[in-house]
Amino acid sequence: MAKFAQQASAWLVNVSIAMTALRTNLMRSILTALGVMIGVFAVTLAVAVGSGAQISVMQSINALGSNMALIFAQPDSEGSRTTFDRGRLTMRDARAIEKQVSGVASIAPQLRASIQLVVAGRNATTSAVGATADYGVVANISTENGRFISDADVRSAARVVVLGPSVAGKLFGDYDPIGETVRINRAPFTIVGILESKGSSFGNDNDDIAIMPISTVRQRFAGDTLAGPDDLQVLFVSFDDGISLPQAKREMTKLLRDRYKVRGKEVNPFTIRTTEEFMKQSSQVTNIFQIVLVAIASISLLVGGIGIMNIMLVSVTERTREIGLRMALGARRSDIRNQFLVEAAVLCVIGGAMGLFLAIAGGTALTVYADFPVPIGFDVGIGAIIFSAVVGLVFGGYPAIRASRLSPIEALRSE
């Protein structure tokens, strides 16, 4: 215990020696700490932006509905072979899945087409989603104004459309267009609703969309791109809570393979992706994104560390006589080494604390002004401080060891 107290007091003495030395060359100390500050700022912000991206991706996947699978009418190229054959997926498949696969809550078939909308000389191009009334529930979409498409619309292939806010804005500005008529590929459609805004993710405007009955899209816009009158492009399947998605995927795959008589290693004419898989995929992407960011930011920390080493070498050279004196008075080599290590570490921790503060400020600004979550938690803060101390010990190590290896008599003689 007494030994520990003695050690602690020795380190405290070193901290106070370091503070005196740093104050003596205040301007130089500040500039050196600035280098570390910028490095820690960059790394901390990079870590935070990376996890922010992760959160943002998870949020947009969750917005899709967390317990879902998407089936595409495209051959599954997940394996080694890619094929340019057209895939198959029909309404009859959808009904079979709804009936035979366990835990299906609801299904929402989709057709997509590119359309042009014209009203009073203004026009907009967007992608139309042909859907059923259930699509709103399954894909977590609701209207801000008016109504969604109904079962009756689907049965009658009605010329009704629900616009995304971006499309509505482009055509009508601030004017509420519910009930207005818009010409889509020359045919008049009635606007029955406006969707709630979903913002944008990764430069993709989620509000640049139009939704209409699936039957209408099939009759008017999809035409000859489909192999049969009953064909679908995408099928949304949502499951009850607590259903295992991998298990559900296996069941659906087996069912569809049986229906299309796919055998052995033949490629499936359909592709099934669950939200779990989307999440896994995106987290891989965001992880790489984060690693790249941190790697780039680390370069500035490296530069800061080199600044520390440089200034510590200058400091050791300037204070050679002091080192000699301390040795004459009984300082061991380790005492001299620790003195300079602590000086470098103190410099780095001060710079690191400033960098952390700056990163918190920058992160908050990003969150407020760019609506991008940049979480800097307690763990990141502590990590940044410890990391700066380590930078100090690593880059201060060589100068400190050089100081401790000086010969006392030569050090005392130096000018």
Place this chain on the structure above:
Amino acid sequence: MTALVETRDLVKTYELGGETVKAVDGVSLSIDRGEYVAIMGASGSGKSTFMNMIGCLDVPTSGQVRIDGIATGDMDSDALAKLRNAKVGFVFQQFNLLARTTALDNVALPLIYAGLGSVERREKARLKLGDMGLGDRLDHSPAKLSGGQQQRVAIARALVTEPLILLADEPTGALDTKTSEDIMEIFQHLNEAGITIIVVTHELDIADHAKRRIEFRDGKVIEDRAVTHRRIPVS
């Protein structure tokens, strides 16, 4: 009684421009407890190199140094540091005080390396500065002290660990005559109190304060005798 400082065939050589220079060339002598020795010689005579070796600051090329009966030849740098801290006090020509550091902290410095706590360090430093007549200058930095006062702070620092030997290398070299006399008076008192003093000087006036005079030339001792007409400062 064993000698306090004993050297045997002490040699120190340097390589200078491809030539080997013998700074100290086979010096054997012993200094007992309580002695007051002046080491004289022209510059380059080897007197400072000799002092650095008996102060354990420099390692001899060959030969032996024993301090208080302990052979220093096999010691590592940590053990030498400990020995310097405990048994040797140094006084330098240029005082070597830390700038921007108070007199008190300067004097307390060696006690850091002795492993003392801060309260004890300050207490001991305060007492030593009081002994040197600087009890009212504890918080002054060296820049605010006269040369004589700075050297007295340095002497207090040399004595704060209660060493057996005080090694002074040209202690009055940077001081005027009057102040030099003051310093020599302090040395006289310290020697009377039992501290062994070794002063390296090239000034005869200073050397005459000592009880014994050793003269170096070309790395060898050419004269070693008692001082017959000592100058004893009148206080």
